Amino acid sequence: MTDVAALGLVDVAERIRDGSLTSVAVTEAVLARAEREQARLNCFLAIDRDGALRAAEQADRLRAAGQALGPLHGVPLAHKDMFDVAGRLVRYGSRVRGAHRATATATVIERLESAGALRVGTLNMAEFALGPTGHNAIWGDCRNALDPDYMAGGSSSGSGAAVAACAAYGALGSDTGGSVRIPAAANGVVGIKPTYGRIPRHGSMRLAPSIDVIGVLARSVRDAARLLRIVAGHDVRDAQSSRLPVPDYESLLDHGVYGLRIGVPRNYFFDVATEDVRVAMQRSLDGLRAQGAQIVELDVPHAQPLAELSRAIVYSEASGLHARWLRERGDAYSPQVRVRASTGFAIPAALYYEALLLRVPMLRRFVSEVFSRCDVLHTPTLPIPTPTLAEVDVGAGETLWRTLSRLVHCTAPFNFLGLPALAVPAAPAANGMPTSVQLVGRPFSEPLLLRVAAAHERVP
Numbered sequence: 043m044t045d046v047a048a049l050g051l052v053d054v055a056e057r058i059r060d061g062s063l064t065s066v067a068v069t070e071a072v073l074a075r076a077e078r079e080q081a082r083l084n085c086f087l088a089i090d091r092d093g094a095l096r097a098a099e100q101a102d103r104l105r106a107a108g109q110a111l112g113p114l115h116g117v118p119l120a121h122k123d124m125f126d127v128a129g130r131l132v133r134y135g136s137r138v139r140g141a142h143r144a145t146a147t148a149t150v151i152e153r154l155e156s157a158g159a160l161r162v163g164t165l166n167m168a169e170f171a172l173g174p175t176g177h178n179a180i181w182g183d184c185r186n187a188l189d190p191d192y193m194a195g196g197s198s199s200g201s202g203a204a205v206a207a208c209a210a211y212g213a214l215g216s217d218t219g220g221s222v223r224i225p226a227a228a229n230g231v232v233g234i235k236p237t238y239g240r241i242p243r244h245g246s247m248r249l250a251p252s253i254d255v256i257g258v259l260a261r262s263v264r265d266a267a268r269l270l271r272i273v274a275g276h277d278v279r280d281a282q283s284s285r286l287p288v289p290d291y292e293s294l295l296d297h298g299v300y301g302l303r304i305g306v307p308r309n310y311f312f313d314v315a316t317e318d319v320r321v322a323m324q325r326s327l328d329g330l331r332a333q334g335a336q337i338v339e340l341d342v343p344h345a346q347p348l349a350e351l352s353r354a355i356v357y358s359e360a361s362g363l364h365a366r367w368l369r370e371r372g373d374a375y376s377p378q379v380r381v382r383a384s385t386g387f388a389i390p391a392a393l394y395y396e397a398l399l400l401r402v403p404m405l406r407r408f409v410s411e412v413f414s415r416c417d418v419l420h421t422p423t424l425p426i427p428t429p430t431l432a433e434v435d436v437g438a439g440e441t442l443w444r445t446l447s448r449l450v451h452c453t454a455p456f457n458f459l460g461l462p463a464l465a466v467p468a469a470p471a472a473n474g475m476p477t478s479v480q481l482v483g484r485p486f487s488e489p490l491l492l493r494v495a496a497a498h499e500r501v502p
Contacts, residue, residue, distance in 0.1 A: 046071040051117060051211035051265035052292075058105070058116040065105075065116025065160070069098035072118040072162055076209035083185045085194070085203040087123050087133065089163040094118060097160035113268060115158030120210035122198050123164045124171065124247035125151050134247050135167040135197075137180050138367050138374045148245025149280065150214055150256055150273045157272045162210060165200030169379045171216055171249045172360070173197055174224050174449040175434040179376035183431060187229045192428050192475055195225030201259045202229040212260040212269050218249050218356055220423075220453030222257035223465035227423035227478030230467045232266045232495065233259045235453075237485045238460030239284040241270075242277030250359040251282075252398065253352065253457050263466065263495045267291035270488065286486055294489045295496040300334030302494065305416025310345035311452050315425040322469040322477040323422055329501025330420075330494070338416045343407055345455050349447075351397045351404075352458035358394040361386025377438040397458075405459045405485075413484050418494050423478035425451050427471030452480055462488050466495040 046054070046068055057063040073091050080086050101116035123133050126144035133139060151161075166184040168177065176184040176194030184199035186192035187206035194203045198215025202225025205213050215222040217235040226233025234257050241256040248254060258273065260266040274288045304327065312320065327337050361368075364383040372380060386394075412419060426448065436445045456463045461482055468477040479498060481491045 045208070047075040047208040050262050051114075051260055052268055054211060055114055055117050055268075058101075059111055061105070065098040065101040066095065068116065069094050069118045069160065069162065072209060072211070075207065076120075076162055076204070079187070079204070079207040079209045082190055083187060083194070083203050083207060084182045085166050085184050085187075085200040085207065085209065086120070086163045087166050087181055087200070088131070090161065094160055094162040101158065101160065112156065112158035113272065114154065117159050117211055118162045119154065119159050119212050120161060120163050120165050120204050121151070121214040122167045122201050122216065124167060124216060125214060126245040127151055135169045135171070135178055135181065136374070138371050144245070146245060149242045149277045150246065153273050165204055165213060167200055168197035169376055170364070170383065171197035171218065171221060171247065172379045172382045174220055174446060176225070176431065177435060179378070185431065186428065186475075188475060191430050193228055193431050193434055195228035195428075197221040198225045198259065202226055202231060202233070205229070205231050205259050205261055212258060212265055214273070215257050215259055216246065216249070217255045217257045217457065218253050219352065219457050220450045222259060223423050223453050223463060223478075223480060224449060226259050226465040227476070228428045230476035231259055231261050232263055232467070233257060233465040234266050234270055234488065235456070235463045236270065236274065236488050237284070237462045239282050240274050240462070240486065240488065242275070242280035242283035244277055244279040248363055250356040252355050252359060255457070263492055263499055264292060264295055267295060267492050284486070289489050291489055291492050294493050297493050298333060299330055299494055299497040302335045302418065303338050303416040304330055304335045304494070305338050305340050305412060305419045307342045307345070307419065307421060308339050309341050311342070311421040312425070314448060314451055315422055316427060316471070318427060318471040319422050319425060319477050322471065323420070323479065325469050326479050326498055326501055327420065330497060333497050333500070335497075340412065340415050342419075343411050344404060348404065348455035348458045349451070351400060352454045354389055354393055354397040355458070357382070357386040358389045359386070378442065381438045381442070401458065401460070408459055409484055417483070418490060419482040421452050421480045421482065423452060423465040423480040424449065427473050427477065428475035456482055461485060462491055464491045464495050466498050
């Protein structure tokens with residue numbers, strides 16, 4: 043018999059629409075998977091069985107009454123613990139905020155609910171989204187869905203693990219240095235960090251407002267495309283959200299890559315890449331070439347400075363946002379997160395301001411020099427095979443910065459530039475864990491990235 047929880051998001055939505063599945067049956071299957079996997083992975087902070095089943099029953103009643111159905115009608119999702127839902131506890135993966143209950147609902151949650159989606163629970167995350175590994179000293183570490191001894195990635199650790207474990211059909215996360223793409227890569231799912239401003243952030247946790255982007259995680263490119271279309275678009279409550287129209291991302295997925303130029307960096311992105319990651323990237327490129335793409339090698343301008351400038355902005359803004367809590371409740375932070383949240387106090391205001399001033403000219407140069415030679419940039423998401431949790435359990439020790447820097451080596455530069463970037467699973471590494479291709483494009487080129495990612499999925 044078909045494992046309903048393992049079906050794709052789009053498939054389940056269509057089956058609920060045509061009546062071959064009920065939302066209650068789907069939700070019961072996902073809840074059973076979530077409750078079983080929680081003991082193994084610790085990917086949830088809370089599972090709302092009663093609330094989810096009530097919402098599923100209501101979805102089935104609406105369908106039976108002939109009501110118009112949204113594109114996610116009756117589909118169970120779960121989201122990172124950083125999105126406000128009126129009346130619900132929102133912890134940000136921490137204990138600093140105590141029993142804080144939201145008074146309103148985040149725009150992205152409203153949009154998903156308007157599309158008919160329901161929620162089965164709240165997902166684990168790195169404390170205050172400060173951590174790319176999946177560790178959380180407060181609520182317990184989230185573990186990799188493929189092997190619990192391995193890193194789930196972060197900071198959207200629960201999002202990556204729950205989607206991969208079929209405990210949710212899709213999830214929201216956030217990405218300030220790689221926090222959607224890294225857990226997607228580690229767990230073998232698709233993760234999209236869209237262009238800065240593509241998804242509104244009203245009602246979501248802030249870490250570094252000049253850099254923060256909300257993203258989506260799903261088990262296929264088509265599923266991710268549907269989620270992205272629903273949550274993207276301008277919001278009057280977020281002045282930084284883009285007013286550009288939102289394309290029908292799904293309609294473009296089958297257009298192929300014939301004639302497209304796929305750019306492969308000669309510098310920086312492969313500097314610390316292991317041999318099995320290199321082999322997986324080459325296999326992806328060979329498959330895209332076989333479908334008619336042209337592979338172009340090129341140099342990427344200022345990649346290392348881009349990563350450093352991103353860190354200067356992120357830590358400056360994070361320390362500013364956390365200053366009062368650090369003074370009043372510093373003992374409620376875990377040691378590593380307290381160190382990282384305090385880092386910005388040592389960054390001169392002049393350096394922070396200079397980093398902000400450099401963003402636009404460096405973005406213009408990057409787009410001009412890179413995307414005049416290629417249509418899409420192709421890099422690893424993680425330059426190393428997914429490590430074990432023990433290997434990256436560095437706490438606040440002397441290896442902290444070296445470990446974190448290696449994990450965000452390929453992702454952080456694109457946060458500084460605000461460019462869209464997509465992680466899609468690639469061939470397994472020598473340790474049996476997935477590798478991941480990162481596709482990067484011009485601002486608002488998400489349709490093209492999804493199209494290339496769909497072609498990559500067809501690589502044998």
